[in-house]
Amino acid sequence: MLKFVLKGLIRDRSRSFFPVLIVTAGVLVTVFLTAFMSGYMESMVRQNARFDTGHVKIVTNAYADKISQKPYDLGFIDSESDFEQWKRDFPSIRWTPRIYFGALMDVPDEEGNTLEQGDVFGMAIDLWDPGAVQDIHLQEALVQGRIPQAPSEILISQELFSKLRLQLDSTVTLLGSTLHGAMSFQNYIISGTVSFGVHALDRGGIVTDIEDARLFLDMEGGASEYFGFLPDGIYDDGEATKIKREFNARYNSEDEFAPQMLALTDQNDLGFMLSYAGLALGLINVVFILIIAIVLWNAGLLNSIRRYGEFGLRLAMGERKGRLYKWLLVEALAVGVVGSLIGAALGIGLIQYFHVHGIDFGAFTQDTSMMVENVVYLSADTKNLILGIIPGPVATVLGAMLAGIGIFRRNTAKLFKELET
């Protein structure tokens, strides 16, 4: 039967060309959109994990209350022995300390007086830990110069570097407040410039070694946050939530400076956004199925008007209505599968291209503080491809079912009469 159906579809192109075209276009759009949405969310999770949330994060209760302000004065001090204990308790997690702080960068003239000034956002990491350096892709982000190799060396965002008309190896002064609120001054040498491709950081970010930040902020042996990354580097909400519960049950208390663990989805509304993205992906598929089904239903009805004579003749020859209906569905399935395969093949090509080259959204993210990469790379996950293909055959079969009902509401006599005309 299938062989006969396919022969009919190939020989009578008017029966298959238009539906295949629609399914191809639809599947192509769905596969692309699914891969884009998925890539966008992966980018958001990846960037947040690298720069802002970790897969899990340990902060103090007081810090957690005002976490959006990054209040380092409510961070940990003298917490090195606690940190070692946490590392022993959760050996599968890779831990790293961070300090985020704000300061004023002052550029001196030849006499040491203020020449230029700018507000900076400081990110202090353990520059002697290759894992911590790799976490934020520091080597890749380096535009000029080198990663700090000595105390009091910093990296500065390329944008700020140009704005303040700085030179490599020039000295700048940071003016800020210590953890205790005292005035803090420190001279730094600019060892290089960076561009992370995240406008929130590239506007006025500096990267410094955590020991320098501890000295500057009077946070001996402390950190504002301890980041934790899951073993394979991929965020797993179930695993992160399990670790979080275990940690908080063991260490969290009423004390305002007691440690508290947060999972990635507890921060920056990422939990909501990830759930929303899943919903959006499902919605795209449902909308696609509905639109394509309506279009194919319509096409099927038009097509069947042309085939009234054929149906009339077949009924006159004794073929049952049910068999004809089944025939139509098999035809639709064949069209759906062929259209989906072509659409998926074209989609794979597009996805592969944008998976490698990405789509530059830099112009749209200039004024946003969201942690999204300027270039979004499409996800090449097979799951997304399957998710994009499934609606193709479903829509064609659904369209044929609807069209078929329309045809068979006409009685046999009327269809047979069509044979005479």
Place this chain on the structure above:
Amino acid sequence: MKKILSILLPILLFAGTICAITAEEILAKVDENMNAGTVKSTARMIVETRRATRTMSSVSYAKGTDTAFTEYTAPAREKGTKMLKIKDDLWLYNPSTDRVIQISGNMLKQSVMGSDLSYEDFMEEIELAEAYIATMLEDKIYDERRCYVLDLMAKTENLAYSRRVIYVDKERMVPLYQELYAKSGKKLKTMRLSKVTKIKGRWYPLQVVFKDELKSGNGTTMIIDEISFDIDIPDHYFTKAVLRK
């Protein structure tokens, strides 16, 4: 009796009118007490944070309302840090970096050493009578002292606080309490002045508690340990050269 009253009443009313002090006169008297040609003071600033209480000591010199110089003497981390104000400019000097840093723009609104005072507060040495238009409100008792209550509205846009409500001790003509408001009408800070002492013929509060109403905490206490008015202060104290000395 009616005849006596008809003669006495206008006289009493007239006397009352000529004795009543105006809001402008109160402000002028407050300025007389609070401002001097030159001032040298030694003070402590006590800042309470969620983690600890810190005390910073300083010695300050001021000439008129335009120039002021402060050097921090303790604790060790702040020792040698200097601040110089000349008119609308403010410079900071830090010995560990040997840098003179100008503070301007948004930075002026930042807290000084974690206190409830901003750099702008440090800069604002003004004569109230010149800067504000005063309206008398109903008298109040504050800290067991009878006080005039004045509502002050800024004459110009460039003041840090566009409105102030001040309670002035009726007897000593010293403000005991102030509320400082933003242009939007939001209360930003309060000041509670106490330990009013007579020094060389003028009344002066030796303790001030500043409270940033937008921050939690108990506020910042400024205690003046020593103060001298109208003394000779060499001009070089008010030049940028003093910062690196």
